[in-house]
Amino acid sequence: MKVLFCLSGAYYALYFLATLLMITYKSQVFSYPHPYLVLDLTLLLLMGILEVTRLYLGTKGNLTEAEVPLAISLALTAGGALLSTYFLLWQTLVLRADSILSATLLALHGLEAILQLVAIAAFVS
Template sequence: MVNSSLTYEILLYLNSFYFGLFAFCEFGMGIFKAINLPYPTGILATEFSILFFLCCNESTRIFLASKGNLTRRVATILKSVGLTVPSVLGVVYLLVWQTYILRLEVILCGIQLTFQALETLLALFCLASFSKSGSF
């Protein structure tokens, strides 16, 4: 039987590096689009602020999930699962509702959404495992 806690921690570790790459590429593509494409007034600042919010939220989510998993704290993992909702909405904004969407952004956002979905699924498995063992 595979320990879901270990699998969850490995996935969080990989996502911490992937999200750094994701954020760097998104900022770079945002600068590229700002220089080369005509934006309506105020939209560019809004898109960069959403990306900044996503970076802060996703970093906090990954930190809380890792800390909750290592200390076997149900409340901390629940907080990280709750922070998944705004993170998913931020990535979906970058994937669907941006003014200009590049093909590379579609690929990167798809991978990020896959990470988030798998982490949420494994977080639920860990929550069930931790609550059975009495770790609160």
């Protein structure tokens, strides 16, 4: 599970940078309404804070075999998946690259959620 957290952290750093650059590109090339630009950038920043917290708690819970940090990380994974879905489907302008990056991140969130549930079940019993 630690390997998946490391992979997810590295992928999210790439995702954050790529999404930030694509939002900048879309704001320059297309007519991107200012309130929606602010919304997308705010949600991306919020997602970054959420991911750092989620990965920290998930790694801590996994290494110490503690259920509470892992459960909080699982709840944050659901929030991260919701934000990934926003960038996949509901963002103001969605490019094909946005779809590919967000779908991959969503798949990583799903895999992590399954493994977190298995780990919590193993730690409880």
